[in-house]
Amino acid sequence: MAMTPQARAEASARAMWERDAASQGLGMSLDAIAPGAATLSMTVTGAMTNGHKTCHGGFIFTLADSAFAFACNSYNQNTVAQMASVTFLAPAFAGDRLTAQAHEVARSGRSGIYDIRVTNASGAQIAEFRGHSRTIKGSHFPEPETGPETET
Numbered sequence: 001m002a003m004t005p006q007a008r009a010e011a012s013a014r015a016m017w018e019r020d021a022a023s024q025g026l027g028m029s030l031d032a033i034a035p036g037a038a039t040l041s042m043t044v045t046g047a048m049t050n051g052h053k054t055c056h057g058g059f060i061f062t063l064a065d066s067a068f069a070f071a072c073n074s075y076n077q078n079t080v081a082q083m084a085s086v087t088f089l090a091p092a093f094a095g096d097r098l099t100a101q102a103h104e105v106a107r108s109g110r111s112g113i114y115d116i117r118v119t120n121a122s123g124a125q126i127a128e129f130r131g132h133s134r135t136i137k138g139s140h141f142p143e144p145e146t147g148p149e150t151e152t
Contacts, residue, residue: 009074036104038070055092064129067100
């Protein structure tokens with residue numbers, strides 16, 4: 001029996017999370033996954049702050065990039081970043097819980113575009129990230145053979 005799109009997204013996320021030392025090492029959590037979408041969150045630590053006593057932009061970018069990765073890999077096809085840009089809109093501080101919500105804007109052939117909004121616990125927007133993806137060879141796990149898709 002074939003997998004549902006949601007089951008495929010969940011299995012892809014589990015397989016990726018097991019190998020994602022960077023996201024785990026920064027204390028991120030994978031809060032939600034769906035086909036073409038993902039939500040990750042992270043608490044800003046003192047070690048993540050810069051000389052302005054705000055969260056270093058590289059950590060905000062990394063959180064958004066991880067959400068992007070889980071969203072574009074939710075189809076059980078190995079997919080990598082082709083290009084990404086970020087616009088920082090407001091500072092984040094030590095102790096802030098940041099959430100990155102990724103959603104698919106377009107996906108055609110081997111290319112995709114994803115928008116990721118990073119907010120703090122109050123809902124204030126911290127950054128906007130846009131990622132372009134490229135599907136490459138391989139998958140995250142072997143899928144069951146044949147049959148119609150069914151809800152589990």
